Amino acid sequence: MKDLISPKLSNKLAHLDAEQLNNLIQRAKALRKRSGNRADTFDQWIERAMRREERAMQGATDQRDGVVTSAFAHDIDVETESGIVRAHRMNHNLVVGDAVTVGQIGDQTCVISVQPRRTKLSRPDVNDKNIEKLIVANVDSVLIVVSVVSPPLHPRLIDRYLIAIQNGGARPLICVNKIDLLEDLIELEVLEPYRKIGIPVIQCSTRDTLGIDELRNLLQGQMVVFVGHSGVGKSSLINAFAPELNLITGSVSEGYGRGTHTTTVSSLHRLPHGTTLIDTPGIRSFGLWSVTQNEIERSFPEFVGLQCKFNDCTHTKEPGCGVLAAVESGAVSGDRYSTFLRLRDELT
Numbered sequence: 427m428k429d430l431i432s433p434k435l436s437n438k439l440a441h442l443d444a445e446q447l448n449n450l451i452q453r454a455k456a457l458r459k460r461s462g463n464r465a466d467t468f469d470q471w472i473e474r475a476m477r478r479e480e481r482a483m484q485g486a487t488d489q490r491d492g493v494v495t496s497a498f499a500h501d502i503d504v505e506t507e508s509g510i511v512r513a514h515r516m517n518h519n520l521v522v523g524d525a526v527t528v529g530q531i532g533d534q535t536c537v538i539s540v541q542p543r544r545t546k547l548s549r550p551d552v553n554d555k556n557i558e559k560l561i562v563a564n565v566d567s568v569l570i571v572v573s574v575v576s577p578p579l580h581p582r583l584i585d586r587y588l589i590a591i592q593n594g595g596a597r598p599l600i601c602v603n604k605i606d607l608l609e610d611l612i613e614l615e616v617l618e619p620y621r622k623i624g625i626p627v628i629q630c631s632t633r634d635t636l637g638i639d640e641l642r643n644l645l646q647g648q649m650v651v652f653v654g655h656s657g658v659g660k661s662s663l664i665n666a667f668a669p670e671l672n673l674i675t676g677s678v679s680e681g682y683g684r685g686t687h688t689t690t691v692s693s694l695h696r697l698p699h700g701t702t703l704i705d706t707p708g709i710r711s712f713g714l715w716s717v718t719q720n721e722i723e724r725s726f727p728e729f730v731g732l733q734c735k736f737n738d739c740t741h742t743k744e745p746g747c748g749v750l751a752a753v754e755s756g757a758v759s760g761d762r763y764s765t766f767l768r769l770r771d772e773l774t
């Protein structure tokens with residue numbers, strides 16, 4: 427369908443996702459059909475459709491600001507001063523946490539504009555890795571939820587999240603849930619390197635109500651998104667803060683120790699004392715969106731201040747490499763260094 431549009435116009439429309447582009451194409455086709463005119467190029471019809479939409483937006487009445495609390499395929503829920511309203515997305519790529527203005531166009535409530543994002547968390551689209559898939563916008567912190575035993579702990583996922591969070595501008599926190607299932611706390615030693623680089627690591631159990639108060643204090647007054655694999659207990663943790671929300675929680679399959687993808691859409695919840703929590707669907711995998719070698723290095727604060735002989739040192743084999751020396755002496759954790767190498771390889 428994209429072939430209908432010239433490469434030049436396609437570039438101008440690059441901010442639209444596949445569905446938005448499709449909507450625009452359908453509107454342009456409808457305009458062309460109604461006019462009966464076959465002489466104009468399809469680019470011209472697309473531009474006409476865009477102008478029509480802009481005019482409609484300018485004429486929108488009863489404009490109000492709000493925050494997106496849930497995002498569906500065609501509509502979003504927006505929290506406004508007068509309560510939650512459902513609005514048509516129009517051509518906007520929106521996620522929970524986005525600050526928007528909505529207004530009335532005819533008898534429909536529509537999104538008129540989106541404010542620039544203060545922070546964001548994104549990943550490559552699962553179907554097309556060249557498309558950025560936003561997960562959430564404007565959060566202060568991202569709580570990476572992992573569990574132990576069932577599902578098992580996956581430190582590699584934490585590493586990828588840390589880079590994406592750093593790039594998006596929010597603060598990372600780690601929550602290890604289900605510690606009631608642990609026979610020996612020694613298994614949590616794999617998380618020590620994260621604590622060492624200054625990331626709070628909170629141990630929790632929603633079953634035994636352990637760590638919940640500590641987490642509540644840490645998150646107070648912030649907008650926080652809960653992310654992680656399915657079945658680690660994101661929704662259960664949010665319920666532990668606010669049982670009245672009664673979010674649906676799932677089970678973990680016996681054989682594989684995997685979650686069953688219970689939460690299917692993200693949702694935003696206001697708690698007392700200015701805390702806002704966002705629940706998200708569990709992920710199967712998490713790829714990195716638009717990350718450079720330098721950005722990977724920046725997410726290893728333990729490398730800062732280490733001196734390498736060469737300015738463009740890759741810290742892999744060069745003589746006089748400060749990072750390799752620090753790994754050798756134990757000043758930098760061998761696990762974290764392996765992570766660095768793995769992430770680096772993923773880029774090439």
Ligand SMILES: Nc1nc2c(ncn2[C@@H]2O[C@H](COP(=O)(O)OP(=O)(O)OP(=O)(O)O)[C@@H](O)[C@H]2O)c(=O)[nH]1
Binds near residue numbers: 630631657
């Ligand atoms: N043993 C134990 N089980 C827990 C704990 N927290 C949650 N669970 C259980 O883990 C299962 C999955 O919990 P959910 O809260 O649905 O997990 P989720 O991360 O929201 O999963 P998705 O929505 O699929 O991404 C449920 O059966 C919970 O009862 C805990 O601290 N200890």
Ligand SMILES: [Mg+2]
Binds near residue numbers: 689
């Ligand atoms: Mg859930």
Ligand SMILES: [Zn+2]
Binds near residue numbers: 734739741
């Ligand atoms: Zn080096």
